[in-house]
Amino acid sequence: MNNASLLQSFALDKSGRIRSVEEVTRGLACNCLCPVCGEDVIARQGEVREWHFAHSSGADCPRSGESALHLAAKQLLIESKGMVLPAQQVRKEVVLSDGRGGTGESTRHDAWIDFMDIEAEKPIGAYRPDIVAMAGHTMLLVEIAVTHYVDDEKRQMIEDRRIPAIEIDLGTIERHTWTWESLREEVVDGVEWKRWLYQMDQQILELEAQQKAKDDALEQHRLEKTAKYNSKPRRSRYFIDNRIVDVIDRPYGPTIWSPYDPALIEKLRPLMLSAGGRWDKRTKNWIFPKEADNYIREELGKLSKLPPELLNP
Ligand SMILES: [Zn+2]
Numbered sequence: 001m002n003n004a005s006l007l008q009s010f011a012l013d014k015s016g017r018i019r020s021v022e023e024v025t026r027g028l029a030c031n032c033l034c035p036v037c038g039e040d041v042i043a044r045q046g047e048v049r050e051w052h053f054a055h056s057s058g059a060d061c062p063r064s065g066e067s068a069l070h071l072a073a074k075q076l077l078i079e080s081k082g083m084v085l086p087a088q089q090v091r092k093e094v095v096l097s098d099g100r101g102g103t104g105e106s107t108r109h110d111a112w113i114d115f116m117d118i119e120a121e122k123p124i125g126a127y128r129p130d131i132v133a134m135a136g137h138t139m140l141l142v143e144i145a146v147t148h149y150v151d152d153e154k155r156q157m158i159e160d161r162r163i164p165a166i167e168i169d170l171g172t173i174e175r176h177t178w179t180w181e182s183l184r185e186e187v188v189d190g191v192e193w194k195r196w197l198y199q200m201d202q203q204i205l206e207l208e209a210q211q212k213a214k215d216d217a218l219e220q221h222r223l224e225k226t227a228k229y230n231s232k233p234r235r236s237r238y239f240i241d242n243r244i245v246d247v248i249d250r251p252y253g254p255t256i257w258s259p260y261d262p263a264l265i266e267k268l269r270p271l272m273l274s275a276g277g278r279w280d281k282r283t284k285n286w287i288f289p290k291e292a293d294n295y296i297r298e299e300l301g302k303l304s305k306l307p308p309e310l311l312n313p
Helices: 064-080 152-161 180-189 202-226 262-274 290-303
Strands: 010-013 018-020 027-033 040-044 052-055 082-085 088-095 101-108 111-114 117-120 131-135 138-145 165-169 194-198 235-240 243-250 253-257 278-280 285-287
Touching: 010 064, 018 064, 064 082, 064 117, 064 131, 064 138, 064 180, 082 180, 088 202, 101 202, 152 194, 235 262, 235 290, 243 262, 243 290, 253 290, 262 278, 262 290
Parallel strands: 138 165
Antiparallel strands: 010 018, 010 027, 027 040, 040 052, 082 111, 088 101, 117 131, 131 138, 165 194, 235 243, 243 253, 253 285, 278 285
């Protein structure tokens, strides 16, 4: 938590709406209250310090900045009637009864989701999430963390009941003032500070990844049988758009392997077609003629960029 310097950017008006300090009249005429203690606040819109609300008595009301921010985020989410969900991913490993192993990965991209219905503080058993939204027939819980994060007990309940849930972490962001725009960027449109407590498509992703892992293990077997000299195929690794892309020497020609990602497949398509490659539906690999080997590796090298987590270990 580094909100010691958080100013109060939002306050409650007399009709119960949260207002930004930027949209109210200056001074006491802002007609707003502190949502924590109920005292009148003054809109400070000076030229030196950043704009903020201050208690009219000069009282230091601890956590009023955080509480107002939390209420503002909830109001914004309810009124936006949707949000961008972060990417989802499941990886599975399988070992078949004869010892052959394989891995599979299934993913979904970031995507906007419409809320059909949305409510604040609606209880789910003994638990009261910040937001309960309905997306089609699916319930989605949204927690907005400014000072309080979802604890282990709630997390367990969410996992046990398999309820899709997201936590938006505003407490870690280093800002001391907020506007509706900056808040919208993090709460509605962005994904940087959102993390899944339980993924929306978790169950279908598990099935898909499991199937891919099984296919991978079965493929392993066939290759070992057909490889004449070297049972371990040569493998070169590239990173394109933060994805692993491997060139693997197979007995039937070099292939490109990457975790299944339609956008990446499209990106590689022109290169593969120009090199006489073809898409193999069964193995979900690009296969290309041996003559194009050097060319392909050179082109992939140009596209390849190490992901930041590997550059800064
Ligand atoms: Zn107060």
